[in-house]
Amino acid sequence: MCAETPDYKDTLNLPETDFPMRAGLPTREPAWLEKWAKMGVYDRLRDKAEGRKPFTLHDGPPYANGHLHIGHALNKILKDMVVRSQQMMGRDARYIPGWDCHGLPIEWKIEEQYRAKGKNKDEVDVVDFRQECRKFAEGWIDIQRDEFKRLGITGTWDKPYLTMDFRAERIIAEEFQKFLMTGTLYQGSKPVMWSPVEKTALAEAEVEYHDKESHTIWVKFRVTDFDMPDMDRAGEEENVDAGADVIRTLEKMRGTFMGAYVVIWTTTPWTIPSNKAVVFGDDISYGLYEITGRPEECWARIGDRYILADKLAGEVMRRARLDDGMYRRLCDVTSHQLAAMALAHPLAGADGGNGEWDDPRDFRAADFVTEDEGTGFVHCAPSHGMEEYELYRDLGMLEQVITYNVMDDGGFRADLPFFGGTYILDRKGKEGNANTAVINKLIETGGLLARGKIKHSYPHSWRSKAPVIYRNTPQWFAAIDRPVGDGQDTYGTTIRQRALTSIDQLVTWTPQTGRNRLYSMIEARPDWVLSRQRAWGVPLTCFVKKGAMPTDSDYLLRDETVNARVLEAFEAEGADAWYKPGAKERFLGNDYDPSEWDQVFDILDVWFDSGSTHAFVLRDREDGSEDGLADLYLEGTDQHRGWFHSSMLQSCGTQGRAPYRGVLTHGFTLDEKGNKMSKSLGNTVAPEDVTKQYGADILRLWVAQADYTADLRIGPEILKGVADSYRRLRNTMRFLLGALSHFEESDRVEPADMPELERYVLHRLAELDEMVRDGYTAYDFQGVFQQLFNFCTVELSAFYFDVRKDVLYCDGDTARRRAARTVMDLLFHRLTTWLAPVLVFTMEDVWLDRFPGEDSSIHLQDIPETPASWKDEALAAKWAKVRRARRAVTAALEVQRTDKVIGASLEAAPVVHIDDAEMLEALKSVSFDDLCITSAISLTGDPAPAEAFRLPEVAGVGVVFEKAEGEKCQRCWKILPDVGTHQHPGTCQRCDDALG
Template sequence: MTDAPDYKATVFLPVTDFPMKAGLAQKEPAILAQWEAMDLYGKLRERRKGRERFILHDGPPYANGDIHMGHAMNKVLKDIIVRSQSLLGKDAPYVPGWDCHGLPIEWKIEEEYRKKKQNKDEVPAQEFRAECRAYADKWVGVQKEQFKRLGVMGDWDDPYLTMKFDAEATIAGELLKFAESGQLYRGAKPVMWSPVEKTALAEAEVEYEDIVSTQIDVAFEITEAPNAPELVGAYAVIWTTTPWTIPVNQALAYGPEVEYVLVEFTSIGIAGTAIPYTDALEGWDHPALTRLRGKKFVVAKDLFDSWHGHLLKAATIEMSEVGKTPASMTETLKVFKGTDLAGAVARHPMHHLGGFFAKPRPFLAGDFVTTDAGTGLVHMAPDHGEDDFALCKANGLGPVFAVENDGKYREDWLWLGGQGSVINPKFVGKDGPICTDLREAGGLLAASDDFRHSYPHSWRSKAKIIFRCTPQWFIPMDMTSPLPFRGGAGGGGSPDSSAHGAIPHPNPSPEGEGLKKNAATLRDLALNSIEHTRWVPERSINRIRSMVEGRPDWVISRQRAWGVPIALYVHRKTGEYLVDKSVNARIIEAFKGAGADAWFGADHQALLGPDYDLNDYEVVNDILDVWFDSGSTHSFVVEGRYGPDARADLYLEGSDQHRGWFQSSLLESSGTRGRAPYGAVLTHGFALDGQGRKMSKSLGNVVDPLKVIAESGSDILRVWVASTDYFDDVRIGKEVLAGSSDAYRKLRNSFRYLLGALSDFSEEEKLPVAEMPELERYMLHLLARLDADLRSVVDKAAGSENWLEFSRYTRALFDFVNSDLSAFFFDIRKDCLYCDAKADPKRRAYRTVLDTLFHALVRYAAPIIPFTAEEVWQSRYPNPQESVHFLEWPEVDAAWLSQSLDGKWAEIRNQRNQVNEAIEPLRREKIIRSSLEADVCISDLAAILNDIRSVSEQDLSEYFIVANVAFEQGIEGITVKPSEWHKCGRCWRLLPEVEEDGALCDRCEEVLGA
């Protein structure tokens, strides 16, 4: 018996050098080098010159350390969007940038000084600033290479840095625009202050953490009560969780409509004793009892029971040393409205110290006083609370500035002078000096270190912050501006800026003609801009709107060294800042030449010019809030590079930037231009670990993007980013990345198949769509539908609700490749590809569609996996001076869409799945080895009902990849049996004309005979 002929060499198997194993970690750096050598970004700008422009303005990260997963997620998402816009044929530049000023960098330099036990304040300012500049420059270089390694394409040779001289000059110029329009004032108000960093903080620089604080009840003796004389001698009780504010108390606030009670502790003693309670229970003079016994107190009626229980609980803890529990009896002497407290006066518990503490503490009506918690009376410290400040100011009580920059009381303060810090738990605790002194003075009713609540912290030092009244520079939210609404109605009055404790500029308008009739406040302008901006996801508008509606005036000054100075001169007598366009022009020119350093070492008389005497002016040396820096970047990046009327199409950052960059940019542009600096804003969530926890070094759950890239490659990380529902927080870990790797591998293998199947394809082989079999036309129909779905994600002009929802884009792309192509189309047509004659129309049609698919899919994939897309493209069209990223959106004919194909082919695919399920038991039991050996019978009735009877049995057997399909009456559903036909030695199909296994079928004989 002779061996059967080997027909392997006669089969047209795919041929490609494209490897199945990606090796991305090693391959991607070489592709990056190729892009740099050919100047990919520069050439792309040349090719898109004159096209419609799409500007995604990059939010600047801080240049102070290696990138983390949040950076990677953010930059990859931006790059995917920019590349997709370029794919649409737009000129989509990307200018990366960095925030180089402010505490993030300055804090790092101070840490180095602290390690050397040196004081930063003893270093010359210019020297310290130079160190900050060098530190920022170093990390810009490091992060730049890390971002490039992610595959982020941009103008890396000319990024924007807020510390570049031109940028610093522009930032100063933006500030002076506010000054010239009167939208600036200096006033003393409580602001968020970091005693550790010794500077004011913006809301965006604050995070909230749960802490346990000391809560105390303090009694203020009432000395005057003209509307209720019986209150004299009683004690007004306040409750606070900030004991350190008691040394700066100046008043007490009450609710005019709140009901209060005057209550006397008629007796207090030991619970369970047989002796009746009396004022002098023999043998029990414990301080927890004596400070209450026989005294009268004023508290809100609705809070009396909870307050009384709170007092006894505190006393029980205090008396635990003697193993006794207190009990009491009280008598309500009077119920009265808060209005009866009008004109009343109390004295501070530490009044015996004299001076500030001997002054009477007036009762003031406060609308903010509630009966939610505490006692219904609130102690007022105008230095340390917004409500306190406003109420006291309205009643002629100003701040006393007792707490210094470092959180200590100033040396000359009568009580606790030179002591602190006020954020030290031991200092403010129940056994600390504040509580001890109050206890000895008889003013402390209760104290416990057990109050759990959320409290603001600096997100850099992680230390608690305080509200502290200091002279600062503010941009007012509710003072009218000379800028009208853009895109909406104007209007709106304004309160006098003196309500902020400020001296307003005398000429609100640059020309001094007064405010325009349609002038609006900055808050009005910003809210109007919000309504005319597209927010992605749509729900994010609620967050930014509520923040702007409720935010206080913008504190723009910082008491630091590294940043852009508030370049103003303030008249020593009038307190007004100088507004002179000629002076401002000289300041800006000086900054252009030497940056912000020009201010700190300036010849200020020269800058003022001959019309002003420097001796008459104070030189302001505060620096600008770094959020003002980043909020101004649109002016020197977008407008500076693309023209004064240019505006960013998109800002994209994490959800925390609603109180950060999104908002500071909105306020800066609204205040100077009357509109937002962006047309749309996309908000993404945060990267969490695989279990949904915040990444933390202490938890050991940090996923380092640099390690992921080194092990798996950037394209795997990019697949993860593009696949996530990034509008919410997303998870990443080994299992998640394994899923991304698997998805990538399937897509790569499909590209490998396409490259192999098209290895010798030529234009002459193409077949018109009209001459193609229905299966090929169905695949073109699915491609056209996919194209529309993907375009709805990237093309804003489509008006789609799915705009920028790349998880939808990626899911649709991968599902099409895996389900429609690999598992269906490729599977069915591999026999045609391998075994049909090269000139066979069906094979030509198939390869024509494969070519169409290749050109579409490599383009669709390019924004998401740019390295692999380049590798795929160069494998088919090798040219070191060309790139897949020069290509534009594929030409997909909308006429390919044919809804009539959907129903029929959906049922064919459904029947195909059912056939496979029916075959599987036979395969498991090794009755047959492959589906090609199966004969399938389908109920004729079922076939008619399911609209597949019109499809020939021969075609169905090809679609189902079986030996034969027959329609039969009298059977139910689908039956399968081994075929009795023989197997062709070349194509391996079992066909009736094959006389014995290994012989050739008619088709294969014809192909070989040709």
């Protein structure tokens, strides 16, 4: 019979699509970019979104000085997924990309170019120098823009914001002037983190911590006097004998402590010449220790007496090479007794009586002294440490303790005895000769007890990678605890109060841990250092009165007319106007005598620039935010001390509140082994390399699959796994396209007229629509992707598509075939829009395969509304039982296939025993044989025999294998008893009907 049976292949409704299985993304994606640019998709979306509720993601500006790294790609792809998903859910989602253009990295590059040509930057006209910096930034902006666009990022690429635009520089200056006019700005001299290599102050956000090996020294401060108040009171005692006893006791104390040494420990020997004090802890137990023996190589001498914290004395002695038997503890030393002592600097008298270190050192208690390490005493150089500075500031003693020994290049002042001309760091940021010079001099004068080396975490400039120092310099600060006085007091009267209140009352944090991190930073931070001693940036547009003190009320010129002249010039010429000849006279006009005022030439911290972007993007642009607030700031975790932080401070200083309603934080990128990426290690992954090998959609899918709240790993094996997930999704979409060929509106079936299986799929679509919208609203891209991926691969490809292939291919124009195709059309529209924010190129490919045209794009679509009526919980509960039973049947058939009993499931007609009457009724009400892709199936409530197959996780279902009876239909391949009894040879009843 088979030989005479016609070939029915051409009578089947086989899928038709030209959609390729191989994506070819690296070569095809650029064409879609060109299409979107030609169409003006972003502008068309703005027109379409008119009247919608706006959603503004404010772009944290990358720095314009190099090719993109994988962290840039992660950040921008996340932003793009936010913007696209919000747009497709019905918002007017705006995205204005921007760049940070000022600052030291660019200035440093231009200086390097000068040095290579033998030129000195200081000999170049400052305006010419700034123009070269501007040109350098412009070049990198063009390069980075193309690299971002290649990743499929949408936005106003033709009108980005740049901090160096004239308008932006004008507004940055205007924002600074608000600090000037409200009394928040002040000039102070305090220790700040200083880069000797770059010759400028640094903010905390410009510092990173690396291990550094430092000198560590134990230094002796000699007790030169001991004068307790009790000595004076003893002479006034009415009882002569009692007074004499007190005097004798105190004199004995004097004899005990005079000539003893208080020992300090430091990892910065170069600060010893600037020492002005030693401090101790009130609640620390101290003792007086005497040396009774010594080895050959040792700086301690027999008879020396050292005052040390008891907890640390043993370690100090060990460092001094003294064994346990070489010293003894003489007595307790109380804080009352310590306060009675006067100490001499270890270099006192060494300079031949010039008096550099001859004054007694201040000696008092301080609450920052601990006994965790060191000696229990802290040497104080308030010019080089904030805790010491704050201690003596609060005591009103700064004038007595501040020194100016260290110059801007990290060298000691030339006239400093012994050390003038030595450097803490050399010009390349390596160890200089200052530490060695200080140590050698201490050895020479007998001031050193011990020395060593320590490896510890130490602040470095993130630009030059060189260590930084704390150095007292005159700088301009924004006071964060001073009442601002601008009347915007809803969130508080000071910058700190406003920031902390905004964090809790205005801002939503993703993840919530971001709130804690920023809150603790702002709660503990000092005043904001606004000034930098560089050239490329926006200057502090202010004037100071000659001869006046910073504390004088008329020290700063506060005049709105002068401010307005500056702003007008900046608008027309940019910030270069500040540096042009005659600028001071021009801005002061006829209102003030230029000879009485000094023009400030420090530039603003670049974090003030980027912190001000809300002012010239959100508030100043037509496509900004209607209320000046961003719905979202999205950056890496490092920006809690960077852009999130500076934007908060800046906006609280000028607007009285945060500039954002939401903050999303992502982790860093690591290699596959969890190591930090480094060019020297060769474990970096460049976005350009990924797009060349796989395409940008694979990189986007990597972002969507990962938990961005933690650090993300990436590498060749991980990308292979992502590519495999992509192929599985692509095959799902390809099946839909093939199944929907020639689908017309007239084929559509209403849900009420559909079979239960189709209505169950609609229920799942309704559930997924809610999950997708909730997920995108919460920026949970991983959750959205996992739901959709599982749906596509498990519920569609492995279940619904597998079951309905028979109907799609073999049915004629039946109601159930039309219903299946209707559901697949609904699936198509939802899956393409649900996935479009992630797979921007692939979903465009899928969409255009079905809806071609020059003006057609998936990115002009919204996610379709899903009727609530599609949800049917009772039906879903029933089909949960059906699918559980199906799993047991398919598992039983797989055993037979593995054992070569059958080649395909259509050869089977199993008997299925069901214990649960409700499940049995459910299975009898559906075409369970079609669901299991068998030619027949028998359902029974009888107990399953012992030999029945059972799946442990599906209790109460037993499957007995039986082969199907009958002949194989040559069209649908089912084995049925009626095959061969119809008009068309070798067909079953269904296929005979389809052939007509």
